Amino acid sequence: xxxxxxxxxxxxxxxxxxxxxxxxxxxxxxxxxxxxxxxxxxxxxxxxxxxxxxxxxxxxxxxxxxxxxxxxxxxxxxxxxxxxxxxxxxxxxxxxxxxxxxxxxxxxxxxxxxxxxxxxxxxxxxxxxxxxxxxxxxxxxxxxxxxxxxxxxxxxxxxxxxxxxxxxxxxx
Numbered sequence: 001x002x003x004x005x006x007x008x009x010x011x012x013x014x015x016x017x018x019x020x021x022x023x024x025x026x027x028x029x030x031x032x033x034x035x036x037x038x039x040x041x042x043x044x045x046x047x048x049x050x051x052x053x054x055x056x057x058x059x060x061x062x063x064x065x066x067x068x069x070x071x072x073x074x075x076x077x078x079x080x081x082x083x084x085x086x087x088x089x090x091x092x093x094x095x096x097x098x099x100x101x102x103x104x105x106x107x108x109x110x111x112x113x114x115x116x117x118x119x120x121x122x123x124x125x126x127x128x129x130x131x132x133x134x135x136x137x138x139x140x141x142x143x144x145x146x147x148x149x150x151x152x153x154x155x156x157x158x159x160x161x162x163x164x165x166x167x168x169x170x171x172x
Contacts, residue, residue, distance in 0.1 A: 004037075019059070026059040062115055074121030075112050089129075092137025102142055105133050106150035109171075110157070119160045126171050144168055 005012040017028040025048075027034040038048060055066040063076035079086050089108065092101050108129050116122035130143065151157050151167045161167035 021060060024060055026057070026064075071117070072121070073115055073117040075115045075125045089133060089136065092139075098142075102138070102146045105129070105138065105143065106146045109147065109150050110154055113154070113157045113160065116160075122160050123170055130171055140172070143172065147171060 001012060001015065004015075011033060014030045014033040015027075018030060018034055019026045019028075025034075042048070057064050058076045058078070061076055063074045065072045065074075079088070089104055090096055090101055092098070094101070109126055112125045112129065113122055116125065130138075133143070134140075147168045148164045151161075151164045157167065161170055
């Protein structure tokens with residue numbers, strides 16, 4: 001980038017919305033510049049794969065889609081596409097306190113809320129987690145309690161429903 005800045009500041013500016021984390025890279029609105037330059041950055045042995053379809057791309061744990069002139073975010077987990085089941089959260093019967101089990105559910109709902117830009121994607125991902133946790137031993141009454149408490153403590157969840165009762169009802 002230092003070389004590119006010296007040679008052509010206009011090309012360098014096209015990289016201002018390029019993000020990398022370990023082996024994930026996202027280049028937004030770069031006019032195809034990264035694709036033209038990656039051979040100057042990485043060795044030829046490195047195979048770069050595009051993971052996008054149309055107006056949608058996955059980056060880290062997000063699915064980023066273009067809707068009209070805006071970006072929409074939702075949670076993305078490639079493990080959902082695996083042809084086998086993966087244990088991602090604790091079972092209630094595990095050797096952990098019940099409080100930790102239910103706190104994990106609240107934390108996961110909050111994570112989904114922070115990653116989702118629409119109520120539809122939030123509700124869909126949350127219902128999936130709640131069903132998984134029910135299958136792993138979660139009690140309906142305790143679920144209601146943790147969902148109400150999580151909703152009450154985190155303002156960012158209020159964009160999905162007007163009050164705690166509606167919030168819980170939409171997820172259960």
